[in-house]
Amino acid sequence: MNRKRFFLISIILLLSLHMVAGAENEYGIVRAWFNGENATVNGIELKIGQPIEVKVELISKIDGNAYLELNEPGVTKGFEVIEGPSKLEEMLSNPKITTNWTQTYSWILKPNGAWKNGNAPINLFVSFSKKGNQKPIQFTIANPYILDEQYSGAVPTRATTAAPGETQSKEAPFIPAVFTVGALIMAWRLRRERS
Numbered sequence: 611m612n613r614k615r616f617f618l619i620s621i622i623l624l625l626s627l628h629m630v631a632g633a634e635n636e637y638g639i640v641r642a643w644f645n646g647e648n649a650t651v652n653g654i655e656l657k658i659g660q661p662i663e664v665k666v667e668l669i670s671k672i673d674g675n676a677y678l679e680l681n682e683p684g685v686t687k688g689f690e691v692i693e694g695p696s697k698l699e700e701m702l703s704n705p706k707i708t709t710n711w712t713q714t715y716s717w718i719l720k721p722n723g724a725w726k727n728g729n730a731p732i733n734l735f736v737s738f739s740k741k742g743n744q745k746p747i748q749f750t751i752a753n754p755y756i757l758d759e760q761y762s763g764a765v766p767t768r769a770t771t772a773a774p775g776e777t778q779s780k781e782a783p784f785i786p787a788v789f790t791v792g793a794l795i796m797a798w799r800l801r802r803e804r805s
Contacts, residue, residue, distance in 0.1 A: 638669060638745070661719070678715065679734075687722070691719055695717070734750075
């Protein structure tokens with residue numbers, strides 16, 4: 611019975627740590643948000659012209675280089691950049707970064723109408739490199755469904771949106787905290803039943 615408890619608690623703690631850490635490898639950490647929600651976001655419907663915000667934070671564990679590209683996997687490109695440090699499919703380079711280097715990027719995108727009545731994933735490709743060795747990280751930030759309807763609301767700017775640190779401190783720790791507290795309560799109850 612002791613092994614089962616240890617195994618269950620270990621699994622719960624590992625799952626909660628994964629939610630906090632995001633995507634990472636031995637060279638760096640990548641965190642991403644879609645309209646303030648931690649990536650990967652599903653179940654979103656967007657109208658043509660409806661602005662969305664994508665934020666990406668890179669943290670280096672090495673002295674080297676970091677490369678970043680926001681892209682779409684399909685042939686027909688469903689989004690255009692309203693504001694941001696790059697266009698879609700354009701690589702951003704960060705040469706000569708150091709350990710613990712951190713950079714946050716923010717884009718405002720909108721569906722352009724070229725793709726509708728279907729999903730249009732927004733993907734992220736990041737590569738950290740050290741002395742010619744590349745360590746890539748890739749994932750989908752969001753997979754919104756583009757409606758065949760026009761958006762008529764206001765367009766947000768970076769000044770009116772929350773910073774990634776604010777979003778992360780409000781949302782990210784909650785789920786792991788629930789898992790951790792739940793695991794501790796379960797361990798306490800099992801120990802109490804045993805005595």
